Amino acid sequence: MTWIDIPANAAFGPETLPLGIFRTGDEEPRVGAAIGDQVIDLAPVASAQMLDGAQVFTQPTLNAFLAQGRPAWHATREWLLDLVRNENNRVAVEPHLIPQSQVTMLLPFEVADYVDFYASEHHASNVGRLFRPDAEPLLPNWKHLPVGYHGRAGTVIVSGTDIVRPSGQRKAPADDNPAYGPSQRLDIEVELGYVVGKPSQLGSRVGVEDFRDHVYGVVLLNDWSARDIQAWEYVPLGPFLGKSFATSISPWVVPLEALESAEVALHEQDPPVLPYLASDRLTNLDITFEVYWNGELVSSPPYREMYWSAAQMLAHLSVNGASVRTGDLYASGTVSGADKNQRGSFLELSWGGRKPVTVKGEERTFLQDGDEVTITATATASDGTQIPLGAVTGRILPAV
Amino acid sequence: MTWIDIPANAAFGPETLPLGIFRTGDEEPRVGAAIGDQVIDLAPVASAQMLDGAQVFTQPTLNAFLAQGRPAWHATREWLLDLVRNENNRVAVEPHLIPQSQVTMLLPFEVADYVDFYASEHHASNVGRLFRPDAEPLLPNWKHLPVGYHGRAGTVIVSGTDIVRPSGQRKAPADDNPAYGPSQRLDIEVELGYVVGKPSQLGSRVGVEDFRDHVYGVVLLNDWSARDIQAWEYVPLGPFLGKSFATSISPWVVPLEALESAEVALHEQDPPVLPYLASDRLTNLDITFEVYWNGELVSSPPYREMYWSAAQMLAHLSVNGASVRTGDLYASGTVSGADKNQRGSFLELSWGGRKPVTVKGEERTFLQDGDEVTITATATASDGTQIPLGAVTGRILPAV
Numbered sequence: 001m002t003w004i005d006i007p008a009n010a011a012f013g014p015e016t017l018p019l020g021i022f023r024t025g026d027e028e029p030r031v032g033a034a035i036g037d038q039v040i041d042l043a044p045v046a047s048a049q050m051l052d053g054a055q056v057f058t059q060p061t062l063n064a065f066l067a068q069g070r071p072a073w074h075a076t077r078e079w080l081l082d083l084v085r086n087e088n089n090r091v092a093v094e095p096h097l098i099p100q101s102q103v104t105m106l107l108p109f110e111v112a113d114y115v116d117f118y119a120s121e122h123h124a125s126n127v128g129r130l131f132r133p134d135a136e137p138l139l140p141n142w143k144h145l146p147v148g149y150h151g152r153a154g155t156v157i158v159s160g161t162d163i164v165r166p167s168g169q170r171k172a173p174a175d176d177n178p179a180y181g182p183s184q185r186l187d188i189e190v191e192l193g194y195v196v197g198k199p200s201q202l203g204s205r206v207g208v209e210d211f212r213d214h215v216y217g218v219v220l221l222n223d224w225s226a227r228d229i230q231a232w233e234y235v236p237l238g239p240f241l242g243k244s245f246a247t248s249i250s251p252w253v254v255p256l257e258a259l260e261s262a263e264v265a266l267h268e269q270d271p272p273v274l275p276y277l278a279s280d281r282l283t284n285l286d287i288t289f290e291v292y293w294n295g296e297l298v299s300s301p302p303y304r305e306m307y308w309s310a311a312q313m314l315a316h317l318s319v320n321g322a323s324v325r326t327g328d329l330y331a332s333g334t335v336s337g338a339d340k341n342q343r344g345s346f347l348e349l350s351w352g353g354r355k356p357v358t359v360k361g362e363e364r365t366f367l368q369d370g371d372e373v374t375i376t377a378t379a380t381a382s383d384g385t386q387i388p389l390g391a392v393t394g395r396i397l398p399a400v
Numbered sequence: 401m402t403w404i405d406i407p408a409n410a411a412f413g414p415e416t417l418p419l420g421i422f423r424t425g426d427e428e429p430r431v432g433a434a435i436g437d438q439v440i441d442l443a444p445v446a447s448a449q450m451l452d453g454a455q456v457f458t459q460p461t462l463n464a465f466l467a468q469g470r471p472a473w474h475a476t477r478e479w480l481l482d483l484v485r486n487e488n489n490r491v492a493v494e495p496h497l498i499p500q501s502q503v504t505m506l507l508p509f510e511v512a513d514y515v516d517f518y519a520s521e522h523h524a525s526n527v528g529r530l531f532r533p534d535a536e537p538l539l540p541n542w543k544h545l546p547v548g549y550h551g552r553a554g555t556v557i558v559s560g561t562d563i564v565r566p567s568g569q570r571k572a573p574a575d576d577n578p579a580y581g582p583s584q585r586l587d588i589e590v591e592l593g594y595v596v597g598k599p600s601q602l603g604s605r606v607g608v609e610d611f612r613d614h615v616y617g618v619v620l621l622n623d624w625s626a627r628d629i630q631a632w633e634y635v636p637l638g639p640f641l642g643k644s645f646a647t648s649i650s651p652w653v654v655p656l657e658a659l660e661s662a663e664v665a666l667h668e669q670d671p672p673v674l675p676y677l678a679s680d681r682l683t684n685l686d687i688t689f690e691v692y693w694n695g696e697l698v699s700s701p702p703y704r705e706m707y708w709s710a711a712q713m714l715a716h717l718s719v720n721g722a723s724v725r726t727g728d729l730y731a732s733g734t735v736s737g738a739d740k741n742q743r744g745s746f747l748e749l750s751w752g753g754r755k756p757v758t759v760k761g762e763e764r765t766f767l768q769d770g771d772e773v774t775i776t777a778t779a780t781a782s783d784g785t786q787i788p789l790g791a792v793t794g795r796i797l798p799a800v
Contacts, residue, residue, distance in 0.1 A: 113554045118637060139635050144578050145569055149637040150550040150644070154513045154725045155602060164603035166720035169545055169674065178544050180674045202555060202646070203564035203800060229720065235539050237518060237549040238638020244550070245720040246602070274569065274580045320566035320629065320645040321800070325554045400603060400721070 002084040004097070006036035011100060011252075012388055017080045018217070018252035019062055022103040029106050031057040031065065032098075033080055034252050034390075039103055040083070041096040048092060051079065062109040062253065066197035067326040070213050073197065077257050105251035107158040108219070109195060112327035114156055114247065115317060116191075116223060117148040119308035123336035123344060130352045131231075143271060146308040146316050148330070151223070152244035156329060159250050159392040163224055165369060165399040166245040170228035182399035183226035185353065186367040189334040190289050190301050190344035190375055193221035194310050195253055196328035206318040208279045211311035212256060214324060220250040220289070220377050220392040221331050227347055227366070249329075250392040261381035262286045266309045273312070276319055282309040285379060287389065289335060289344070292374040293359045301335040301344040303377075369398045402484040404497070406436035411500060411652075412788055417480045418617070418652035419462055422503040429506050431457040431465065432498075433480055434652050434790075439503055440483070441496040448492060451479065462509040462653065466597035467726040470613050473597065477657050505651035507558040508619070509595060512727035514556055514647065515717060516591075516623060517548040519708035523736035526748045531631075543671060546708040546716050548730070551623070552644035556729060559650050559792040563624055565769060565799040566645040570628035582799035583626035585753065586767040589734040590689050590701050590744035590775055593621035594710050595653055596728035606718040608679045611711035612656060614724060620650040620689070620777050620792040621731050627747055627766070649729070650792040661781035662686045666709045673712070676719055682709040685779060687789065689735060689744070692774040693759045701735040701744040703777075769798045 002014040012018065012034045022032045022039055032039040046054035053072060056065040065076070083089045118124055121138070124147075128137030141147065165186060171178035197216040200206050206214055223243060230242025266282040287303035313330055334344040343349045346366055349357050356363035367373070374393040378386050402414040412418065412434045422432045422439055432439040446454035453472060456465040465476070483489045518524055521538070524547075528537030541547065565586060571578035597616040600606050606614055623643060630642025666682040687703035713730055734744040743749045746766055749757050756763035767773070774793040778786050 113552055115640075141569075141571075141578070141632055141635065144571075145633060147633070147637055147640075149640050150552055152513055152550055152722060153553065154728070155722050157602070164721050168720045169541075171541075171544075177671070178541070178674065180676060202557070202561075203797075226720070232541055233545060233547070234636070234638075235541065236634070236638070237547055238634075238636070240515075240547075240549050241716070241720040241722070244717075244722045271577070274578065276580060316641070317644075320568045320626065320641040321564050322552060322555050322641070322644045328554070397603075 002035065003087040003090055004035055004038065004084055010036040011390060012036060014084060015081065016254055016258045016387055016389070017077065017084070018254040018390065019065065020108045020252045021061060021106040023106060024098060024103050029060040031059065031062060032103070034100065035084055037100050038097045039100055040093060041098060045083070045093055045096050063327050066109060066195065066216050069198045073216055073255060074257065077255060105158060105160070107156070108251055108253050110327050111153040111156045111329050112325040114151040114153040115148050115330040116151045116333060117146050117308065117313050117331060118333040119146050119306050119313065120333055120336050120344070121307040122305065122338055123334040123348065126336060126343065126348045130347065143269070144273065146313045148313065148317065149238045151247060155244055156247045156249060159248055159394065161248065161394065162397045163246050163394045164397045166226050166229065166241070167399050168226065168229040168241050169232055171232045178232060183228055184366070185227035186396065187225045187227050187346045188291070188373050189223035189225055190291055191221040191223055191331040191334060192287065192303055193219040193249055193329050193331040195219060196324050197326055199326050200318060200324045202323040203321045205321065206314050206324060208277060208282065208311045208315040211314055214314065215256060215310065217253045217255040218259070219253055220375055220390060222248040222373065222375055222392050222394060223331065224248065224394070225345070248392050248394045250390045252390045254389050258387065259285055259379055261383070261385065262379035262387060264304055269307070277312045277315055279311070282311060284309060287377050287379045289375055289377045291344070293364070294372055296359050298357060298359060299341055299343055299349060301342050302337040303335050305337055306332060306335065367396050369396050371396045402435065403487045403490055404435055404438065404484055410436040411790060412436060414484060415481065416654055416658045416787055417477065417484070418654040418790065419465065420508045420652045421461060421506040423506060424498060424503050429460040431459065431462060432503070434500065435484055437500050438497045439500055440493060441498060445483070445493055445496050463727050466509060466595065466616050469598045473616055473655060474657065477655060505558060505560070507556070508651055508653050509727050511553040511556045511729050512725040514551040514553040515548050515730040516551045516733060517546050517708065517713050517731060518733040519546050519706050519713065520733055520736050520744070521707040522705065522738055523734040523744060523748065526736060526743065530747065530752045543669070544673065546713045548713065548717065549638045551647060555644055556647045556649060559648055559794065561648065561794065562797045563646050563794045564797045566626050566629065566641070567799050568626065568629040568641050569632055571632045578632060583628055584766070585627035586796065587625045587627050587746045588691070588773050589623035589625055590691055591621040591623055591731040591734060592687065592703055593619040593649055593729050593731040595619060596724050597726055599726055600718060600724045602723040603721040605721065606714050606724060608677060608682065608711045608715040611714055614714065615656060615710065617653045617655040618659070619653055620775055620789060622648040622773065622775055622792050622794060623731065624648065624794070625745070648792050648794045650790045652790045654789050658787065659685055659779055661783070661785065662779035662787060664704055669707070677712045677715055679711070682711060684709060687777050687779045689775055689777045693764070694772055696759050698757060698759060699741055699743055699749060701742050702737045703735050705737055706732060706735065767796050769796050771796045
């Protein structure tokens with residue numbers, strides 16, 4: 001498949017070829033592609049080959065690349081596949097291979113708007129049961145539209161950035177008044193993030209069929225959440241400070257084209273959706289996440305069970321004429337499966353803090369200072385091939 | 401006060417000196433200051449005087465200027481005041497005065513994150529009475545924290561941009577299922593927007609006393625709202641498509657320094673707020689809006705009655721360690737007073753559509769295609785001087 005050596009347990013295989021922004025020493029940040037445990041420094045390779053648009057690889061973010069649109073994304077992928085498959089390219093590429101262990105990865109793109117959906121029926125049902133035990137777990141709108149809201153774009157950070165425990169107001173039902181202090185229910189949310197490249201015009205819609213023209217690829221995303229702050233603040237306008245302190249994303253953006261073999265049909269939606277959300281070609285991705293809490297595997301959320309398709313999320317987001325921009329990031333919401341060991345938040349895993357889980361021999365509910373959470377994911381192709389998607393990690397620092 | 405002629409009914413007086421981005425003909429967009437009914441083209445004046453940092457006035461957004469911080473904002477204001485007060489500057493400035501009628505105004509700054517608060521007690525109480533008639537109008541958290549949420553930064557548009565009527569899902573309580581179509585309850589929200597210049601670090605807080613170091617000035621803001629879309633979608637994660645199609649702002653950013661004479665003490669807050677929101681120097685602004693519906697004055701919302709101070713909004717927004725960026729915009733939420741003719745939305749003016757208002761002899765509730773809404777505002781200085789703050793306007797186009 002490739003003349004480049006791919007060690008067992010390398011971060012990526014030979015054909016994922018995700019893009020990211022890396023830096024070595026004092027050099028300027030620029031675009032790299034990952035293969036195995038190495039980075040291809042794309043700018044000098046593209047420049048030497050006088051590739052059309054080579055200058056996008058010299059940029060400190062992927063935005064210029066993303067703005068080029070689907071034909072350019074496809075041409076770049078074909079070029080990259082040829083670089084790594086065709087041994088004739090060894091002389092041109094080998095001098096520009098850098099071990100991933102020797103580079104610093106930066107935020108891969110400048111985030112325009114960040115939207116977070118709520119597209120897992122298992123997650124929404126679990127949260128409903130926890131917060132409204134005497135009512136129907138799903139609210140009446142949930143199966144008619146992909147519920148979502150805007151998050152804070154300015155606090156989307158790259159994997160590896162430490163998370164300072166947030167402080168804020170919280171009030172237990174038994175308390176008369178709210179108190180201020182560090183969050184005592186700090187949590188994760190395992191999500192898949194979609195990266196928009198091609199913009200749309202204000203006043204127009206992006207149809208469900210146009211998804212692949214606008215979305216370049218995916219990142220793994222951890223939407224850190226302070227449940228106590230969120231519970232007190234969120235009526236009636238939704239989550240705010242319980243979420244806005246940090247959202248971590250993986251440094252490598254995996255192109256949708258690399259995941260075509262892992263596409264599966266979306267399960268039937270009942271009740272049927274309105275026409276602007278309907279298509280007989282809606283798909284999902286057969287991706288399994290793994291959540292490591294201080295190195296121990298505590299959950300394996302399955303993305304293929306998500307209720308809403310990413311194409312429906314984008315069609316809904318823009319149905320009112322809202323424009324999308326290069327660098328827009330929208331996330332799936334917490335990915336949870338039917339089983340306990342498939343839940344994508346500690347709120348669910350510990351059932352609201354009432355049923356601790358065992359981590360390295362200790363009973364745990366929410367995050368303690370010093371804890372580290374790493375989320376990895378692997379897509380499974382229809383022929384069984386495993387496609388690793390990288391990782392997103394973060395460590396909790398004490399409140400300041 | 402100034403050697404520049406200020407006609408009666410000019411858009412601005414001699415000392416407001418707001419900044420904006422203008423274009424004439426085919427020339428590049430650049431920074432201007434408004435005085436009377438003219439624009440001072442700042443780049444050539446600053447360049448000829450070899451002013452420090454003159455290049456920020458050649459930019460197509462105010463962001464570079466805003467990022468300089470408070471000492472530079474103050475120095476710029478002092479320079480501008482001298483330009484317009486000192487007749488010796490006539491020779492240098494007069495060739496660079498352009499009538500406002502001859503320029504096109506653009507979005508004044510690139511919006512980073514957009515947050516919308518809910519800081520008027522009259523507005524929140526009215527909405528509570530309309531949506532939850534059998535319950536307490538204010539939710540339990542309302543007087544403990546300034547409730548807010550993130551809006552869509554990419555659809556913040558400059559005054560004068562047409563508003564395409566949004567389509568989406570809505571469901572009346574009596575209907576079994578939602579339907580898709582153009583919003584039938586299209587509304588306005590009269591707000592004041594605060595423009596952040598100086599950024600803060602992730603993991604740190606902006607204290608209530610640091611407000612003036614970070615916020616440069618204000619814009620008038622109309623947060624167009626589709627009430628039927630909002631009512632169906634907003635549980636449990638808050639408003640999304642009911643708001644995200646468009647938010648209009650005035651083209652001229654008025655510096656806080658120009659409004660110091662219009663500051664008034666914030667009224668007492670009861671119950672007392674937590675220490676991170678407390679200060680004995682909290683202020684409000686004595687600003688009165690005027691809302692013109694197809695040219696007819698229908699409401700005059702008073703900003704001085706807002707419950708939460710802008711300094712408290714910023715302190716709350718960042719108390720969890722969320723960073724702020726140059727170009728962040730946060731808005732007050734709908735400004736409503738105690739009287740019917742002081743309400744800042746048509747939802748309130750028409751009491752949920754049940755009590756139409758008369759506009760140009762017609763009974764009206766929500767916006768019809770072709771309607772135009774213009775919001776103006778005037779600050780009143782402690783000596784009674786009236787300080788006009790400009791206008792934000794928009795016209796409704798039919799759904800597409």
